Every structure is written in structure tokens, then in C-alpha cells.
Amino acid sequence: MAEVIGVAVVGMGWMGQAHSRAYLRVPDLFHDEGVVAHLAVVADPVPARRDEAVARFGFQRAVADWRDAISQPDVRIVVVSTPNAQHAEVAVAAARAGKHVFCEKPVGRTVTETQAIATAVREAGVQGGVGFNYRWAPMVQYAARLVADGHLGAITHYRSRFFSMYGSDPMSQLSWRFEQEAAGLGVLGDLMPHVADMARFLLGPIARVSATVETHITDRPLPVPGRGTHFTRGRPGDPTGPVTNEDDATVPVQFSSGVRGVLDTSRVIFGPKCEFGFEVYGTHGAVRWGFERMNELEVYLPDQEGDPARVAARDGFVRLTSSPDHAPHGRFNPAAATGLGYDDLKTIEAAAFLKRVTTGTGPGPTLEDAVAAARVAAAADRAASLGGWQEV
Ligand SMILES: NC(=O)c1ccc[n+]([C@@H]2O[C@H](COP(=O)([O-])OP(=O)(O)OC[C@H]3O[C@@H](n4cnc5c(N)ncnc54)[C@H](O)[C@@H]3O)[C@@H](O)[C@H]2O)c1
Structure with a gap:
């Protein structure tokens, strides 16, 4: 018999809905893992969001105040x-109520807030998780193995970017x-925690950073509370308010290994919609991945042996496509190049967290990873105002 784990989802916007869908899909796609999630309660102050959650996802109860969600005895995970x-x-x-905590990135607004959450989870002896979902893409997992197993040789360069145009209008x-x-x-x-976490996942700790930041659009139309997302547009003549944080950040980094790299982020760039990507270069090879083509991995592993003419003909990047050879692709589709999408990453994430909750161990980014990513962002913020290199 599969163990049934009660889940509370606090906040039913874009991510609350994505997590709810993910937990509903786990019993099907991860049926052999012995865990089933039960959507026990949703908490959101907006009545329409609660009603929609009950109707669409089958939550058993809906409450306005999150305190009434985390106190329910059948709840074991709070998202x-x-x-x-x-x-x-x-x-x-x-x-502190003894629930396992899965928190969306960036977890805290500051390093101190992020640490407070990680400490509370550690002291309560519960599991903590964070939504660094891009780690779970099968081709990212494969790239990480190629790097870790030394196929690229000694790593020399790292380039990563997260360019989105959600704020470009x-x-x-x-x-x-x-x-x-x-x-x-x-x-x-918003975006750098994903980029910093991926860099750490692939190449290890980041020791120091420098940074430049810029805010391009200083005023925006005010939203209607509980309606729309950050992709929603206002109308000419709507009242406006000031933007009080940065739109772009370009962050040269040095890893503890000594390798240098650049982490580049923008929410106002015009063209790329969700271009989160990385490039890892070593002395024997390279890999390049990007979320907009998340089911592909470009690999450069030239064969140095043999007839020079034939070697030259093979000397280029090869495009691999995700297949059942790249776990857990096969759980979703038995066919190669029949690709996964964003919601599938959330489902893999939910299954991994359920597994960790029931067994006490397992892979997946923890709240300590969230603290490490927050330290990179905070050091970049310091570097942008003070100049020079800042220790992470
Ligand atoms: N991992 C990812 O790829 C990813 C993507 C998008 C957002 N996020 C993160 O997820 C979180 C939510 O982002 P979103 O885009 O879903 O936001 P959103 O604005 O779409 O939704 C937020 C929801 O929370 C509700 N809410 C506000 N105050 C509340 C309270 N006190 N109690 C309960 N509910 C409350 C709002 O009514 C709304 O329904 C953020 O931390 C964001 O950074 C992560």
C-alpha cells in the first residue's frame, strides 16, 4: 500500500497551481515509488483563487488564513x-508545527531570512526543499554527470544566463x-537564485563575485490584487507606482576551484522569453544547455585519435535529444525526442520531495542550497554598490 501524504499549498498563484498539478501527477508517473499525495488544504486570501483550487485540483478544504492550513493534523508537507x-x-x-517545508525560491528576501527558515527546518528535524526545478531536466542531470565524471577534462570556463522579457514592456x-x-x-x-544554484550544482561553491546592476523601467501600472500575474499588462492611463529593485544584473564569478565565469540575468531584455542556459567548457570537451530547448544538450567531445581528415569531420558540437537513456525521461514518454516541459520538472521535484519525506534521504536541492544561492545574490548586490570583488 502506498503511503498517503497530506499536502497544504499556501499561495495559489502560478506556482501554487503548478505544485498542485505536480502532486496530482505523482501517483501516476511515479507509481512504483510507494507514495501518494493528497491535496488536503489550500490557503489564499483571495476567495476566487480558493474556489478555483477546490474546483480544479480537488483540495479537500480551502482557508483564507495560512495558519488554519498548517495546523491541520493530516497535513505533513506545507508548500x-x-x-x-x-x-x-x-x-x-x-x-515549528512539525511539517515538512517546501519553499519556492528565493526562499527569503535576504540571507538572514533564508537562514532563519533553514535553521527552523533543521531544528524541527523535518525535511526542507526549494523550487530549483531546472536541476531536474533530464539533459541537465546528464550534463552534470558528464562534468562530475571528468569527461570534459579540467573545467576552464562557465557561462550562464537567465534572460526573460516578462518586464520588458x-x-x-x-x-x-x-x-x-x-x-x-x-x-x-527572482532569476539569479536559479542561475547561482545551477552553477553550484555543476561546478561547486562560488567564492567571490563582482557585479553591475541597472533598473531600466522605473514606473509601472499598478496591479489589481489577486488578479493576473507578472505577465499581465496594464492600460494607458492606469495609476502607476515606482519600481524599487533592479531589472538587470551581470555578475562575473570565481568558483572555489579557481574557475571563472559569468552569470547574467535580465527581466527586461527584449527577445528571449525564458532563456535560462549554461555553457561549461573544459580542457577535453564542452556542454551547452538552454531551457527554451530543454530536451536538447549540445556536447563537444572530439575524438583526438585517428586519421586527421576524419577527425576534422567529426570536430564539432553534437546535438543530443532527451530519451529514456536520460532518466527520468522514460517515466513520461517511452520515445526518444518526445520531450518534457516545465510542469514535468515540477512533477519530478514533487516526487523527489515526497521520497525524501518518507525515507529521510534522497537527492534534491535543500534549504542549505537556498542559503548558498542567497549568499551569491547578496554578494552581487554588495559588489554592485561597493565595486570590486566581494566574498560570498
Ligand atoms: N521555481 C520557479 O520556477 C518559480 C516560478 C515562478 C515563481 N516562483 C516563486 O513562487 C512564489 C510565488 O510566485 P507566483 O508567480 O506563483 O506568484 P503569484 O503572484 O502568481 O501568486 C501568489 C499567490 O499567493 C497569494 N498570497 C498572497 N499573500 C498570501 C498569504 N499571506 N497567504 C496565502 N496566500 C497568499 C496570492 O493571493 C496569490 O494567489 C514566489 O516566491 C516566486 O519567486 C518560482
Whole structure:
């Protein structure tokens, strides 16, 4: 008999819905793992969001106040998918109530807030997880193995970027993401945690950073609370408010290994929609991956032996496509190049967290990883104002 784990989802916006869908899909796609999630309760102050959650996902109960969700005895996991400003209060209280805590990135608005959540989880002896979902792409996992097993030789260069145009239109609403008080840092809090975590996942700790930041669009139309997302546009003549955090951050880094790299992020760039990618270069080979083509991996592993003419003909990047050879692709599709999408990464993430909750061990980014990513963002913020290199 599969163990049934009660889940509370706090915050039913884009991410709350993605997590709910993911937990519903686990019993099907990970049926052999012996865990089943039960959507016990949703908490959101907006009535329409609660009603929709019950109707669409079958939550058993819906409450306005998150305290009434984390206190329910059948809840064992609390998913925190509110705007960033509410994460710490909800996550710390959930841990102290003895619940396992899965918190969306960037976890805290600051290193201190992120650490407070990680400490509360550690002291309560519960499991903690964070939504660094891009790690779970089968071709990312494969790239990480190629790097770890030394196929690229000694690593020499790292390049990564997360370019999004969600804020490129000046009419994009002033959602909480654009406000320091509600979000913390701007693109350094929203996109950089994914980039910093991926860099650490592939190449290990980052020791120091320098940075430049810029805010391109300083005022935006005010949103209607509970309606729309940060992709929603206002109308000419709508009242506006000031943007209080940065739109772009370019961050040269040095890893503890000595390797140098660049982490580049923008939420206002015009063209790339969700271009999160990395390039790892070594003395014997290279890999390149990007989320917009997440089912592909470009690999450069030239064969140095043999007839020079034939070697030259093989001397280029090869494009691999995701297949059942790249776990867990085969759980979703038996066919090669029949690809996965964003929601599939959330499902893999949910299955891994359920496994960790039931067994006490297992892979997956922890809240300590979230603290490490927050330290990179905070060091970049310091470097942008003080100049020079800053220790992480
Ligand atoms: N891992 C990823 O790829 C990814 C992608 C998007 C967002 N996120 C993160 O997920 C979190 C949520 O982002 P989103 O885009 O879903 O936001 P959103 O604005 O779409 O939704 C937030 C929801 O939280 C609700 N809410 C606000 N205050 C609340 C409270 N006190 N209690 C309960 N609910 C409350 C709002 O009514 C809304 O329904 C953020 O931390 C964000 O950084 C992660």
C-alpha cells in the first residue's frame, strides 16, 4: 500500500497551481515509488483563487488564513508559494508545527531570512526543499554527470544566463516582484537564485563575485490584487507606482576551484522569453544547455585519435535529444525526442520531495542550497554598490 501524504499549498498563484498539478501527477508517473499525495488544504486570501483550487485540483478544504492550513493534523508537507515577503513567516511556523517545508525560491528576501527558515527546518528535524526545478531536466542531470565524471577534462570556463522579457514592456504591471519590500532584490532575487544554484550544482561553491546592476523601467501600472500575474499588462492611463529593485544584473564569478565565469540575468531584455542556459567548457570537451530547448544538450567531445581528415569531420558540437537513456525521461514518454516541459520538472521535484519525506534521504536541492544561492545574490548586490570583488 502506498503511503498517503497530506499536502497544504499556501499561495495559489502560478506556482501554487503548478505544485498542485505536480502532486496530482505523482501517483501516476511515479507509481512504483510507494507514495501518494493528497491535496488536503489550500490557503489564499483571495476567495476566487480558493474556489478555483477546490474546483480544479480537488483540495479537500480551502482557508483564507495560512495558519488554519498548517495546523491541520493530516497535513505533513506545507508548500510555500506565496510572494516572497510571506515565505519566512509561513515556513518557520510550518516547521515549528512539525511539517515538512517546501519553499519556492528565493526562499527569503535576504540571507538572514533564508537562514532563519533553514535553521527552523533543521531544528524541527523535518525535511526542507526549494523550487530549483531546472536541476531536474533530464539533459541537465546528464550534463552534470558528464562534468562530475571528468569527461570534459579540467573545467576552464562557465557561462550562464537567465534572460526573460516578462518586464520588458513598460506596461507590464507593478507586481510584487518589482517592489523591494515585497520581493527583496529584483532580478538578483527572482532569476539569479536559479542561475547561482545551477552553477553550484555543476561546478561547486562560488567564492567571490563582482557585479553591475541597472533598473531600466522605473514606473509601472499598478496591479489589481489577486488578479493576473507578472505577465499581465496594464492600460494607458492606469495609476502607476515606482519600481524599487533592479531589472538587470551581470555578475562575473570565481568558483572555489579557481574557475571563472559569468552569470547574467535580465527581466527586461527584449527577445528571449525564458532563456535560462549554461555553457561549461573544459580542457577535453564542452556542454551547452538552454531551457527554451530543454530536451536538447549540445556536447563537444572530439575524438583526438585517428586519421586527421576524419577527425576534422567529426570536430564539432553534437546535438543530443532527451530519451529514456536520460532518466527520468522514460517515466513520461517511452520515445526518444518526445520531450518534457516545465510542469514535468515540477512533477519530478514533487516526487523527489515526497521520497525524501518518507525515507529521510534522497537527492534534491535543500534549504542549505537556498542559503548558498542567497549568499551569491547578496554578494552581487554588495559588489554592485561597493565595486570590486566581494566574498560570498
Ligand atoms: N521555481 C520557479 O520556477 C518559480 C516560478 C515562478 C515563481 N516562483 C516563486 O513562487 C512564489 C510565488 O510566485 P507566483 O508567480 O506563483 O506568484 P503569484 O503572484 O502568481 O501568486 C501568489 C499567490 O499567493 C497569494 N498570497 C498572497 N499573500 C498570501 C498569504 N499571506 N497567504 C496565502 N496566500 C497568499 C496570492 O493571493 C496569490 O494567489 C514566489 O516566491 C516566486 O519567486 C518560482
